[in-house]
Amino acid sequence: MEIKLNYKYIISLLNIVSENCSKILVKAPLFNLNLIEFNYMNLDYFKIIDSDEYNSYIYSIIYGVNKKIMDEIPSYRHFIDTLLISGIIVPRNIENILKYIEQQLEYRRIDPLKYPKPFILGLDTNVLYLNFISNFLDRLREKPMIIISDSVVKEISGKIDKKVRDISSLGKIVLRNILSYKGYLYNGMESFRARRALIAYSELKDVEEKYVTKRISGKCCGDRKIVESYSNFVRDSRYSLTLLTFDEKIRGYSSMRGISSIYIEPPISNSYSLNYRNLIKLLYILSIYFIAISIRCESYTIEVKSIWSGKRLEDWLNKNVLINTNVEEIKEIRDRAEKILQLISRTD
Amino acid sequence: MDWSFIISVGLSIEAVVSCLWSFVEKYYLPKEVCFIYTSVTERFRDILRDVVKTFSPTISIRDVVVDETSIENIVKKVGSIVDEYRVRGYKVCIDVTPGRKTMSIALYYTGLRKNVDKIVYLHLKNKMFEGEIYPFIPKPCIDLVTLYGD
Numbered sequence: 001m002e003i004k005l006n007y008k009y010i011i012s013l014l015n016i017v018s019e020n021c022s023k024i025l026v027k028a029p030l031f032n033l034n035l036i037e038f039n040y041m042n043l044d045y046f047k048i049i050d051s052d053e054y055n056s057y058i059y060s061i062i063y064g065v066n067k068k069i070m071d072e073i074p075s076y077r078h079f080i081d082t083l084l085i086s087g088i089i090v091p092r093n094i095e096n097i098l099k100y101i102e103q104q105l106e107y108r109r110i111d112p113l114k115y116p117k118p119f120i121l122g123l124d125t126n127v128l129y130l131n132f133i134s135n136f137l138d139r140l141r142e143k144p145m146i147i148i149s150d151s152v153v154k155e156i157s158g159k160i161d162k163k164v165r166d167i168s169s170l171g172k173i174v175l176r177n178i179l180s181y182k183g184y185l186y187n188g189m190e191s192f193r194a195r196r197a198l199i200a201y202s203e204l205k206d207v208e209e210k211y212v213t214k215r216i217s218g219k220c221c222g223d224r225k226i227v228e229s230y231s232n233f234v235r236d237s238r239y240s241l242t243l244l245t246f247d248e249k250i251r252g253y254s255s256m257r258g259i260s261s262i263y264i265e266p267p268i269s270n271s272y273s274l275n276y277r278n279l280i281k282l283l284y285i286l287s288i289y290f291i292a293i294s295i296r297c298e299s300y301t302i303e304v305k306s307i308w309s310g311k312r313l314e315d316w317l318n319k320n321v322l323i324n325t326n327v328e329e330i331k332e333i334r335d336r337a338e339k340i341l342q343l344i345s346r347t348d
Numbered sequence: 349m350d351w352s353f354i355i356s357v358g359l360s361i362e363a364v365v366s367c368l369w370s371f372v373e374k375y376y377l378p379k380e381v382c383f384i385y386t387s388v389t390e391r392f393r394d395i396l397r398d399v400v401k402t403f404s405p406t407i408s409i410r411d412v413v414v415d416e417t418s419i420e421n422i423v424k425k426v427g428s429i430v431d432e433y434r435v436r437g438y439k440v441c442i443d444v445t446p447g448r449k450t451m452s453i454a455l456y457y458t459g460l461r462k463n464v465d466k467i468v469y470l471h472l473k474n475k476m477f478e479g480e481i482y483p484f485i486p487k488p489c490i491d492l493v494t495l496y497g498d
Contacts, residue, residue: 011483011484012483014486015486015487040486041488275476276474276476276488276489277476333483337483340365340402340481344365344481346395347391347392
């Protein structure tokens with residue numbers, strides 16, 4: 001049975017299949033990789049594929065592959081990014097960042113005469129790509145105002161329409177082990193670059209919904225344009241803006257234009273901060289990076305596809321996936337839960 | 349024998365939904381559901397009626413409004429409902445999870461005094477899932493605990 005669901009229904013499915021087994025294996029069927037393994041009952045076991053195993057497989061399929069097709073294959077670095085995007089690995093200096101932001105907000109609150117300019121944050125594109133705000137800034141009791149440059153938005157939206165053109169090469173050359181690749185790939189499907197941009201776009205929409213935000217004008221594209229737009233905004237406004245970025249390089253431009261910045265240090269990739277919420281998010285993000293994942297638990301296999309012909313932008317924003325499963329109860333659960341959620345929304 | 353399900357209603361509809369859903373999944377689909385409201389939560393009446401219908405359109409629903417500060421009054425009112433269900437041949441389950449502590453105390457006391465068939469409490473072990481409905485809560489984070497009865 002194939003059914004379109006919000007990714008949170010993966011919890012319902014895991015609840016059902018884990019009655020018979022607790023150890024879950026997650027594979028990327030198109031790439032023939034065992035990505036992660038975990039114990040669903042208490043999360044005391046969580047294992048990711050190591051770089052040697054990952055890279056040896058990737059090297060075995062990329063021989064003679066052209067650059068365009070290469071761009072469709074997630075590297076090990078991309079795989080580690082999925083852990084960061086889901087919040088399972090944490091930037092090294094996260095505590096200092098949060099403390100710094102809290103302090104800046106507090107200074108202004110306690111002594112507005114001494115600190116007349118409200119503290120606000122400007123975002124670099126990578127902050128949206130790596131879901132830093134939804135994963136980490138939500139922990140703050142008081143939330144700062146967030147400024148988003150059009151340069152950032154244009155950089156993201158310029159990529160969400162990128163399609164994979166040569167499906168048969170991707171299917172035959174790269175995914176030659178998978179006979180049924182045609183069930184996953186189709187002409188006009190979103191490219192890897194587009195899929196990552198859609199994660200960023202979805203984060204942008206979430207941030208705009210949950211935070212006080214302001215869009216400012218800016219030209220496309222690149223670090224200099226981003227800094228320039230924040231600099232122009234600060235010059236004409238009464239705010240004290242700090243740029244938040246994962247990129248050391250942009251800080252130079254930022255400093256030259258008199259904009260302070262916070263560098264988010266890359267996480268330590270073998271130190272996990274695992275919980276059920278970020279685990280489920282990881283499964284969703286993996287399905288986007290690897291086109292599809294299969295979740296295996298003894299006799300059950302749940303296949304989660306992130307792209308399909310006819311998928312709309314609303315599906316991306318609602319975080320819908322296409323699930324192939326033999327767990328028939330999921331349809332009844334979905335129908336009831338959707339009706340109930342609709343009823344509850346009436347009380348808001 | 350058919351089951352009746354008595355449950356207090358607090359400010360979180362999600363909690364009421366999760367209690368009913370987990371009871372249905374773990375035990376039985378009740379023939380009758382009785383919601384114990386306060387003057388504050390009474391406004392959820394229509395919504396919860398529609399929620400119950402998503403489980404089965406044939407479930408009967410009863411709404412009772414109590415003064416949450418008067419344990420004695422709640423015990424009296426709920427006690428008479430339990431008696432009535434018994435006369436009609438129902439087994440009785442009381443869920444003490446949602447609502448104020450006074451409501452839970454009153455419902456638990458009533459259950460013991462009337463020797464109902466089951467008193468249950470939905471233990472959410474992880475606060476992260478507060479505000480979510482049952483299907484979106486991982487099984488290891490939630491447990492329908494039987495406080496009394498089989």
